[in-house]
Amino acid sequence: MDKNEKVNELARRRGFLWPAFELYGGAAGFYDYGPLGAPLKRRIEDIWRQFFVISEGFAEIEAPTIGVEGIFQASGHLSGFSDPLTGCKECKEIYRADHLIKHIVEVPDALSNEEIYKCIQENEIGCPECGGELSEVYEFNLMFKTMIGPGNKMAGYLRPETAQGMFINFPRLLRHFRDSLPFAAVQIGKSFRNEISPRQGVIRLREFTQAEAEIFIDPRDKTHPRFDEVKDIKMKFYSQAAQERGEPEEMTFGEAVGRGVIAHQTLAYYIARTYQFLLAVGVAPDKMRFRQHKSDEMAHYAADCWDAEVFLDRLGWIEIVGVADRTDYDLKAHTAQSKVNLSVFVNFDEPIKRQKLVVKPDFKALGPRFKGKAKAVGEALKALGPEELKGDKIRVMVDGETIEIESSLVSCESVEEEVRGEEIVPHVIEPSFGIDRILYTVLDHSYYEDAVDGETRAVLRFHPAVAPIEVAVLPLMDREELVFPAKKIQEELRGLGLRVDYDTSGSIGRRYRRNDEIGTPYEVTVDYETLEQGTVTIRDRDSMLQIRVPLGQVADKLQALLCKALKFEEAGTMVGPAKEE
């Protein structure tokens, strides 16, 4: 069994990840988070909130998971996400139908599936592999489609990313942030993609959780006020150039921006924050790198894009986070689709005075002469520059027709106006996290095996901040005199909000192993000395060392240990290794 299998098996057996719908035969690409997986996920999300909501002052929102058609027309998911496919009836090979007629039709995208199929038949196009007959053209859309309300009037789609929820709320978010840049909104939630063949467990799901931030900034200033805080952090950068050499390059974020490896400070800052977040949840630093998208894999609108990649045994380097400068692409796309202006009015430092030519067509004369066209003629006149307005006759083009107008019918004057600012479409910096992949990475990178007395011990070395169980309270034996004080400790710890497990089954050693396997950082054991001396032992998962602590101090010491305010060896009196007793 390789490590990947061991981790998957442990995750299933211990209640982290379960294949969904097992009772009914299952469905690929869906997973349940079990009793330990759900809290692990929740705690990872909470740390993300700490980084990207609380620390940055971003706004968390929650938009519907179903979206209406317009959103995905604007985002490009409706056309870009949906491919016409055809298959060879002989060899069963699948092809993009539109690609097969590229040399015949200039814009195959404009054709319906029926038209593409007709074109294939008329031109007697066969299978490129074996020459066999091709099947009818069918649509495969990666978005799940549904109907909103009765009848088939309104189509709905399960969102393929959470990002659009932030973009389409731009006007209200802007108002919430009192009409000024920069600001940002985030969402943690489910997204859906009807993958053709999802595999590799939780790495490619049909329903998955994303945490995305959309940071709206002024495109003219991409520096970041907190960049100093991260500029000295070192990181492995796998830039476009480094990829050509085949070797990532280690440098500080300051250097990376200075040398133009990363496009600008703001992007670099959020890459650095991403790095800190991944470390905080337990991704191993030596199995992590940031890889820049190559120019051909970058979306055409993106100015720069970096993926956080982690190394997983058997799967290799896997993308878990993308940090992109999406420029003004999304807001402009939604403006075009919705006809709503999505820009910010930004004041100049100083109001600017400038001369402006005001053209006033004489509509009293133009109206009767041009009737219905009068408005269009007037608009055309207003758009003219000073040069074109000179002379006795003024020429304008309206609907492809040249029209001559006497200059007496147009008055124009130069006015001084004061301009206080300008309309700006913000650029968007987007860190986008795949929570399920991160959770799997945390499992994989936390998994260790030691040998104890020739036996293999499996341990999940979770950071205390993500551990689904923080403390296990264990009476040495299942006897009333030990059970009673143990239950009191459990109650006290739960009262403080700690995630506590209580277990009396089997031998003490077995319970330690069980807790090692689910990553419980500390165990409190009540033994006969507790009754005589009023102390209990606390065991450290990673070192398997134990200390004795007076009953009254257990809660305080545990809390300090869990937030790493106290070193284990200094938290109590060391107990000799159990073997020597």
Next chain:
RNA sequence: GCGGCUGUAGUCCAGCGGUUAUGACAUGGGCUUCCCAAGCCCGUAACCCGGGUUCGAAUCCCGGCAGCCGCACCA
């Protein structure tokens, strides 16, 4: 979607046409002043689903579903 391999308790596996379906680990109960998966006793627990062949199917055949590996896909 295509091709190859696979599917038996929670886990790993035996059984390869007729068995009360083997075993280990895990798990529940009991005994044992038991600190790193100790021991003893007793229990719970499975043939992926649906068809077919056969007197009889976990076993053979077909289809579905799921997993793994390749191919394709991965906005």
